[in-house]
Amino acid sequence: MRITVVCVGKIKEKYFTMGIEEYSKRLSRYCKLDIIELPDEKTPDNASAAEELQIKKKEGERILKSVKDGAYVIALAIEGKMLTSEELSEKIEALGVNGDSHIVFIIGGSLGLDAEVLKRADYKLSFSKMTFPHQMMRMVLLEQVYRGYRIMKGEPYHK
Template sequence: MLRITVIAVGKLKEKFWTAACDEYLKRLRPYAKTAVVEIADVDPARAGGVDAARVREGEGILAAVPEGARVILMAIEGEQRSSEGFSQHLDELALRGESDLAFVIGGSDGVSDAVRARADETFSFGPVTLPHNLARVVLLEQIYRAFKISRGEPYHK
């Protein structure tokens, strides 16, 4: 079974974000072992600047990546795919034996150079800027949709 880890900087504070993520994690259970790992966001004012905060967050991100996982960085400049294309890509990764995927959603100031260097690929939802909470929900929904598309199953709204 495919293992998917979503590594996200910051905690979900509002209940509606948590409820949405929980719903998609529940829906994903039959398809993949899916987990979300939250990395504490670092206040640049307390860290000695934006770069220092990115580095500290990056250390947390890299520590959370499962050993041997393919790292997919969510970045606005990443490759854009349709839902069908994303589904096909996940299928291709699975066929190549990539059974452990780690999706990374960085903090509001982006990610460190070390995280970018560790990423095996970047993926984008397009040129729009999404709040990180919403990006997490959209990512989980798109992973769920990808499995439904791959199996030819109807998508339940």
């Protein structure tokens, strides 16, 4: 199984970088992991709705260029479906069984995802109704994918 995480924006905090590196290392036992980090657009203070749409569109175009044909795309979106860790594990396992050997998770920038990205997504996943920093979500996503593989393999993992 190949997992790609396409994300907008750099990780600035060392503690997030360390967590991402740790879960990337742990995941290497279970899948091939690629992280594609795309530049974010600068959002001016007091940006208008039209400016915000334009920023999301630019970031969305970069995201879509990074998604390979044939990949199963899961967009992280607040309006997506919330799953338990066990349900995410089952989803990843079912995709592999059904021949979807490449899953792309997409994490947008600070303004969220462009409508075209959401339209391309095969599935929309929400971790909460709350908003989280996109840097934090990269680490949380990797931890949950790792947890999912541990569950799938029947290996112990803290609950």
